[in-house]
Amino acid sequence: MSQSTLTKMIGNSVEKEYQGMIDAYEKAGGDKRVLQTKDVAKLVVHENKVLANDPIKGLKIETKETKSGVSVKLTVEEGAKIARPVHLCFGLLPKEGLQEIIMKVDAQDNSQVSVIAHCIFPNAVKVIHKMDADIEIGANARFDYKETHYHGEDGGIEVIPKAKVKVGKGGIWQSTFALSQGMVGKLDYDFEVFCQEKAIAELTVKVYGKGNDDIKVWEKIHLNGAGARGLAKSRVVLGDKARAEVRGETYGNAPYARGHVDCIELVNGTEAVARAIPIVSVTNDKAKVTHEAAIGSIDRKQVETLMARGLDEDKAVDVIVKGILR
Amino acid sequence: MLDVAKLELTLNGKPIINDLSLHVDKGEIHGILGENGTGKTTIANLIMGTNNYKPTAGKIIFEGQDISGLSVSQRAQKGITLAWQEPARVEGLTVRDYLALSSRNGQADQPERFLLMVGLEPAQYMDRDIDATLSGGERKRIEMASVLAMRPKLAILDEPDSGIDIVALPLLLNSIIEMNKQGSSVLLITHSERVTEISHRVSILCAGTIIRTGPPSESSQWFKDNCQTCLHINEPEHTN
Ligand SMILES: Nc1ncnc2c1ncn2[C@@H]1O[C@H](COP(=O)(O)OP(=O)(O)OP(=O)(O)O)[C@@H](O)[C@H]1O
Ligand SMILES: [Mg+2]
Numbered sequence: 012m013s014q015s016t017l018t019k020m021i022g023n024s025v026e027k028e029y030q031g032m033i034d035a036y037e038k039a040g041g042d043k044r045v046l047q048t049k050d051v052a053k054l055v056v057h058e059n060k061v062l063a064n065d066p067i068k069g070l071k072i073e074t075k076e077t078k079s080g081v082s083v084k085l086t087v088e089e090g091a092k093i094a095r096p097v098h099l100c101f102g103l104l105p106k107e108g109l110q111e112i113i114m115k116v117d118a119q120d121n122s123q124v125s126v127i128a129h130c131i132f133p134n135a136v137k138v139i140h141k142m143d144a145d146i147e148i149g150a151n152a153r154f155d156y157k158e159t160h161y162h163g164e165d166g167g168i169e170v171i172p173k174a175k176v177k178v179g180k181g182g183i184w185q186s187t188f189a190l191s192q193g194m195v196g197k198l199d200y201d202f203e204v205f206c207q208e209k210a211i212a213e214l215t216v217k218v219y220g221k222g223n224d225d226i227k228v229w230e231k232i233h234l235n236g237a238g239a240r241g242l243a244k245s246r247v248v249l250g251d252k253a254r255a256e257v258r259g260e261t262y263g264n265a266p267y268a269r270g271h272v273d274c275i276e277l278v279n280g281t282e283a284v285a286r287a288i289p290i291v292s293v294t295n296d297k298a299k300v301t302h303e304a305a306i307g308s309i310d311r312k313q314v315e316t317l318m319a320r321g322l323d324e325d326k327a328v329d330v331i332v333k334g335i336l337r
Numbered sequence: 338m339l340d341v342a343k344l345e346l347t348l349n350g351k352p353i354i355n356d357l358s359l360h361v362d363k364g365e366i367h368g369i370l371g372e373n374g375t376g377k378t379t380i381a382n383l384i385m386g387t388n389n390y391k392p393t394a395g396k397i398i399f400e401g402q403d404i405s406g407l408s409v410s411q412r413a414q415k416g417i418t419l420a421w422q423e424p425a426r427v428e429g430l431t432v433r434d435y436l437a438l439s440s441r442n443g444q445a446d447q448p449e450r451f452l453l454m455v456g457l458e459p460a461q462y463m464d465r466d467i468d469a470t471l472s473g474g475e476r477k478r479i480e481m482a483s484v485l486a487m488r489p490k491l492a493i494l495d496e497p498d499s500g501i502d503i504v505a506l507p508l509l510l511n512s513i514i515e516m517n518k519q520g521s522s523v524l525l526i527t528h529s530e531r532v533t534e535i536s537h538r539v540s541i542l543c544a545g546t547i548i549r550t551g552p553p554s555e556s557s558q559w560f561k562d563n564c565q566t567c568l569h570i571n572e573p574e575h576t577n
Contacts, residue, residue: 312425315387318409319419320439320487327410330438334429334466 035133039161053098080111089119102131120149128158135168144174148182156186162193178210191219208236217336220253234268241270249283260290263298272302338363344395354545368533371542385419416490424480439483451482454512473500530557
């Protein structure tokens, strides 16, 4: 076989996988145009193969394929303000497999970027998706991170996202993790943020558990610098036999640090189990940290409001859940 | 269109609805006048099937079929709907989506029109959530707009005027008349005679039973003379 035929074959299979990812993404309700546009920075990874890597001025994406996934180093250069969101796309199309993403982020001082990660596992029967992220946000830098998962209906998937985030003086970290399409499977989410002086951290998690989904969410915010602010927010809806344990921890360790834990879990169905464990701790007498945690059922009147317009009960519940998780 | 016969409801041992009979004609706006606590909202719930109310006795016949065993959705799919006295707030549901899902084919044609009918500027409200950030009056008007979008066969309106200011009230009443002209029958629940003026007939409710039905002006006068001055509200045996 000639070299060029081989290159072509590899090229073809990459193209096929890329198309497969895009199709799966679209089927799950995503807008495929963002993954096809040329002048949008993006990284597309299938299993342990990098299918596309389109950086943009001010943003460097370095990748290294490993046996079980990809190592990614994302650098936002000092002072760079990336106008359009950067898209990351991780996925695995076969029924079985392991994908480990090792992520290093260096958002340098005064930089600004918004990153949207799409995680696509439409056919998972026995899949593990792990992410280990080590993230540094420089002084006065701003990093918005939104991770949305698109799962299939089997639930044979384990998702283990872990991140340690250091936010420098005056920096901002805002992240949202959303898993409400398809079955969750097993989720073990663990994000920990360390804030320096006047830094802001906002962690949001939105999950819809059904079937036998098993959900663990752990949000930790350390307000170590004076005037740092933090919000650990979670919205979890559970149906069927799903179970969830949500821990929101906030530590006020510096003067004028302000933190809040806001956890709402709704249980729809008698066999679902929800637990909420808010921990607030203050080691500086000028810091203030508050929390609210509520576990309840879906409001009957809301459901009947939509039923009285002709929606079936399941559809009505669905609309309400989508609203809460929006 | 709607025939309620000898309806009874007892809650926690307390009779709330007593031997209540009511007939709403096709194309009719039928007013129900009653003081606080006489059972107006309870009737609305019984007809719509909401709040888990099941009649202890009696029948609710809609277009010839007893609907008392049907779910809320099934009743709505038959063309009945309810605008709540205190509408629910739903986090994350926009006015646009609410109007769309209310409309019969799942897609409101010109949803803006329904907001304008109740005096709300579409550009200001369409993309807002129907959550706690809306004022009471705004939420009530949006409730009315969603009923308009549904074009129901029978609209049960539970005090559509409560929380509505005097400037908006005529608009709201007009929208009810308009809806009626477009073919909806209306059960118009209120304790205001001003509102019942737009009805074809008005029934007076006391202690969970309808004590008389007649033309609006006559019923209003009777209500004024007897109910508003009544020293024994909810004791119909004292009326004549
Ligand atoms: N679960 C219950 N147990 C006992 N009494 C109840 C229950 N629910 C409602 N009631 C009573 O039933 C009566 C009728 O209530 P309803 O809400 O229908 O009144 P209403 O005519 O709509 O009054 P308003 O003008 O204040 O809206 C009231 O006296 C109320 O206290
Ligand atoms: Mg009432």
